[in-house]
Amino acid sequence: MTATALERRERRKAWGFALPAVLWTVAFFLVPFLYMAAISFWKREGREIVAVWALDNYAAFFGKPHLLKALFNSLEVTLTVTAISILLAYPLAWIIAERVPRRWQRFALIMAILPFWTSYVVRSYSWLLVLSKGGVVNQALMWTGLIAEPLELSATRTGTVIGFVHFFVMLLTLTIYANLVQLSPNYRRAAADLGANGFQTFWHVILPLTLPGIMVGAFLTFVLCIGDYITPQILGGNNELVLPQVIMLQLGRRADFPMAAALSLVLMVVVTIAYLACARWLKMERT
Numbered sequence: 001m002t003a004t005a006l007e008r009r010e011r012r013k014a015w016g017f018a019l020p021a022v023l024w025t026v027a028f029f030l031v032p033f034l035y036m037a038a039i040s041f042w043k044r045e046g047r048e049i050v051a052v053w054a055l056d057n058y059a060a061f062f063g064k065p066h067l068l069k070a071l072f073n074s075l076e077v078t079l080t081v082t083a084i085s086i087l088l089a090y091p092l093a094w095i096i097a098e099r100v101p102r103r104w105q106r107f108a109l110i111m112a113i114l115p116f117w118t119s120y121v122v123r124s125y126s127w128l129l130v131l132s133k134g135g136v137v138n139q140a141l142m143w144t145g146l147i148a149e150p151l152e153l154s155a156t157r158t159g160t161v162i163g164f165v166h167f168f169v170m171l172l173t174l175t176i177y178a179n180l181v182q183l184s185p186n187y188r189r190a191a192a193d194l195g196a197n198g199f200q201t202f203w204h205v206i207l208p209l210t211l212p213g214i215m216v217g218a219f220l221t222f223v224l225c226i227g228d229y230i231t232p233q234i235l236g237g238n239n240e241l242v243l244p245q246v247i248m249l250q251l252g253r254r255a256d257f258p259m260a261a262a263l264s265l266v267l268m269v270v271v272t273i274a275y276l277a278c279a280r281w282l283k284m285e286r287t
Helices: 003-039 056-063 065-099 102-112 120-131 136-143 157-180 185-193 198-226 230-235 243-252 257-286
Strands: 043-045 048-050
Touching (some): 065 157, 102 157, 120 136
Antiparallel strands (some): 043 048
């Protein structure tokens, strides 16, 4: 068998393995996505959806302040959650990787991911009880004398951020820990030989080498947070609507599928921009 025939055979075999995944992606992602994109250019007239190709839905999005405000609310909440989660997750991952003995690290990781074992809805309702006026947080603050009256923590943006951070800190801890445990101790020894102190070693050596783990976790946090509907609905109430809530309102109350599709595409564009930013950063780190 010639080399060319062997290459063709291997190529056909590779396509045979990849074909089920390709068909699955086309059937359950590409086709629905293209259909949703098409619907976003249609119009709702009365109770009917008319296949009239126009940019009215996108013009309405940019022309209505409350829709733009929902997008800004989503971005503000997501960026806040991502930043706080990174600041909390990095020390936790560092402690597990550097201070916890090797034989106990697996147990520490299991304790860190325990929130993943609980239903997402159950966690959100649990935080609603904890942050309520009669909840544990307000009772503890009043008992210590830090406040005289209960704080409004539930049904606010603060409650939404707290609920999100509780979940995504664990996700970021795993991605950062995976990077930290792969670092060779020789990096620290080399930095010490060159006269770097502990902070300089961390800032100029450890942090740049663990940026891929940070960026992977940050991107996953961004995607899951900006597209989440449950946590803002339970913990944030309807005081400050985020874009997923507006999309659900278009579907549930108005049955305006074209407008909901247009808003969904706007959300996907934002996620795509975030992906491109993270991909560019990671590529720079590899070089």
